[in-house]
Amino acid sequence: MNQRQTVAERGGAGRPGKNGDGAERHEEIHRSISDAIIEHRLRPGARLREDALAEVFGISRTGIRKILQRLALEQLVTLTPRRGASVTRPTADEAKDVFDARQMVECGLMPEVARRITDDDLRELRDMARRERQALKSGEQSTAIRLSADFHARLARISGNATLADFVERLCSRSSLILAVYGNPGHLGCESHDHDDLIGFLEAGNGERAQAFMGRHLKAIEASLSIVEEEVEAPDLHRIFAD
Amino acid sequence: MNQRQTVAERGGAGRPGKNGDGAERHEEIHRSISDAIIEHRLRPGARLREDALAEVFGISRTGIRKILQRLALEQLVTLTPRRGASVTRPTADEAKDVFDARQMVECGLMPEVARRITDDDLRELRDMARRERQALKSGEQSTAIRLSADFHARLARISGNATLADFVERLCSRSSLILAVYGNPGHLGCESHDHDDLIGFLEAGNGERAQAFMGRHLKAIEASLSIVEEEVEAPDLHRIFAD
DNA sequence: ATGCGCATCATTGTATACATATCGGCGGCC
DNA sequence: GGCCGCCGATATGTATACAATGATGCGCAT
Known part of the structure; x- marks a missing residue:
């Protein structure tokens, strides 16, 4: 058809x-x-x-x-x-790995980002943050999730390191999957004003604080997850006869 | 046929x-x-x-x-x-990105590696380092390059973070390409005893020193490169008429 | 003699056809 | 009556055939 x-x-x-x-x-x-x-x-x-x-x-x-x-x-x-x-249905281990990786790379990138960020970048980031808040307010959770991932990826790209930016982009995509599995519905760990605060530190050229804040931000998201292995499908048999 | x-x-x-x-x-x-x-x-x-x-x-x-x-x-x-x-023929920019990424990730992983490393790991790493030295001595540069990449990848995997380990593995592969383009023949920046020294710090459980050493190690490799854009093919025309 | 244009060729891009393995249901057998 | 095994259906894995495009070389004209 x-x-x-x-x-x-x-x-x-x-x-x-x-x-x-x-x-x-x-x-x-x-x-x-x-x-x-x-x-x-x-x-x-x-x-x-x-x-x-x-x-x-x-x-x-x-x-x-x-x-x-x-x-x-x-x-x-x-x-x-x-x-x-x-x-893909990420496992709990994978979820931990992804967030640890983000912690290392995204935080590590912040000083360089603070150094290189331009007014155009700031304008675009603010716009993205605004759209994200807006989507969240109007209940379009799908859009908000994507915009959040886009925001983090865009941020990483400002560092000028394409290799690390690509990596962060993929980590953010996977994070979205993790949120789908372990996230609590109606509450995506990302506080809506976090991104705006981060932009503030970057605008002030304060890479240190941006780095620390990004660390807390990611920890907060991770903490909001309910990581309990679901164990739905045919788990018992294998476990029982593991020996 | x-x-x-x-x-x-x-x-x-x-x-x-x-x-x-x-x-x-x-x-x-x-x-x-x-x-x-x-x-x-x-x-x-x-x-x-x-x-x-x-x-x-x-x-x-x-x-x-x-x-x-x-x-x-x-x-x-x-x-x-x-x-x-x-x-792929990596560009100078890509080369810089790759080494910056390695600097961030491989160094950042060292503390966790030092914490988790087991006797079996140490044994295997020593064996790899030995084989690498041996290959280098007998002039098998190809083998030495691969063993060196394997060593770094293996090291990263000890951290227990599969995502970061995969990333490092790919960075090492690309580094090998970078060496092929910008490296000086007959001298691959990797000092033969560096890896053994690194193993020593890890065995002592000294993540800090391992991290610092890895940083110097990678810097040394990067410094040994002759990063000059070759500009071989049809370069002049574009440059001349760039304006 | 040199430069342009055309035809042929080599190589990749895409679709389709066929082989193969897994999943579901059904019947027979115990 | 329940379980095992078989068989058909469905979907993937692989190879091949065909189409389109860029490269190469030749011939012709100036």
């Missing part, structure tokens, strides 16, 4: 395989799925069938597999050998 | 599609290419044609593409849209 729409769309271009770039299409699809996961529109554990995705986005399974693979390397989806893809 | 050989090889197993796992084969191939790059048997800039690789490893292009994609995400190879894959 939508298959038809898809075909029409591509065919409508009149040039099959025309195209400035099919790769951009892939980028776009990747972003779509990625956002859906980060915004919790796709919950951890949700299965992602290749056929279904191929149909939805109007490309063949080949392209979808490529994208799923990339998502798997970013640890947003889990690829089980003969079972297909599903949204 | 070689197609036949391939078929024979797989058919030789008697079970077409038999197989403990085809995925393990992929893992193996990934490792093969990865090692070749890290050991500088494939130099930066070297082209990696899909057909050729498919032929060498006896699988079809589909599998090769999957592997190349993964290598691209690990930034060991660069995928140029219609031009295919080649071994």
Whole structure:
């Protein structure tokens, strides 16, 4: 059905395989799925069938597999050998690792960020923080979560170190998954004014305080999680017969 | 032609599609290419044609593409849209970013490593350091480079944080590429006894000193590089007419 | 002789077809 | 009546065929 729409769309271009770039299409699809996961529109554990995705986005399974693979390397989806893809359900250990990593890297980046930050950066960060507060107020939790992740990633990028910024970006994406599994509904540990306070320290060029504040901020988020191993599926048998 | 050989090889197993796992084969191939790059048997800039690789490893292009994609995400190879894959040639900026990242993460991990390290770990690390020294002495520079990267990665893994350990592992791989481009032949900044000294601090449980030493160690490696943008290909024209 | 344009070729991008393994239900057997 | 095993369905893994694009080399014109 939508298959038809898809075909029409591509065919409508009149040039099959025309195209400035099919790769951009892939980028776009990747972003779509990625956002859906980060915004919790796709919950951890949700299965992602290749056929279904191929149909939805109007490309063949080949392209979808490529994208799923990339998502798997970013640890947003889990690829089980003969079972297909599903949204990753982070374990408690992984959650701890991710937050420890954020603690080290994001805090460590703050001094350099304070040194390099420009007025344009400050303006953009303020805007992001404002939109995040707004989303939170109007109950759009999905949007708020994504904006929060975006904020942290954007911040890291100001450091000028692309490698570390990419890493932080991925950590933030994974954090979003962790929130989906261990977070308390209706309360995402991120206090709404935290980001604004942080911007204040950075504007003052006070990297030290920004670093310390980021540390507390992350600790607060982590502390708001209810990390209890769910142990839902067939756990007892293995444990009982472990010896 | 070689197609036949391939078929024979797989058919030789008697079970077409038999197989403990085809995925393990992929893992193996990934490792093969990865090692070749890290050991500088494939130099930066070297082209990696899909057909050729498919032929060498006896699988079809589909599998090769999957592997190349993964290598691209690990930034060991660069995928140029219609031009295919080649071994990544890191820029000077990337080199700086990678070493800054290593400085932050590897040093930051040392205290935790010192806290958690076991006798088995120490034994293994000593063995790796020994083999590295030995390789260096006998002129097997390729092996020495890989062992050095392995050493740093192994060290990071002791911290117990898989996420950070994976990150360090990738940073070390990229460092190997950086060495290939900017390193001085016959002299890889890594002093042969450095790793042994580091092990000593860790054995003493002195995380602080290990951290400081790691910092100097990495700085020394970075300082040994000749980071001069090569500017080989068609550089002058752009620069001359830049205005 | 040199520079431009065109045709061919080599190589990647995409889709599809086929093989294979797992999951679910059903029937037979104990 | 319940459990084991088989069989069909579904979805993934792999290979191959086809299409499109950029590179290369040749020929022609100036």
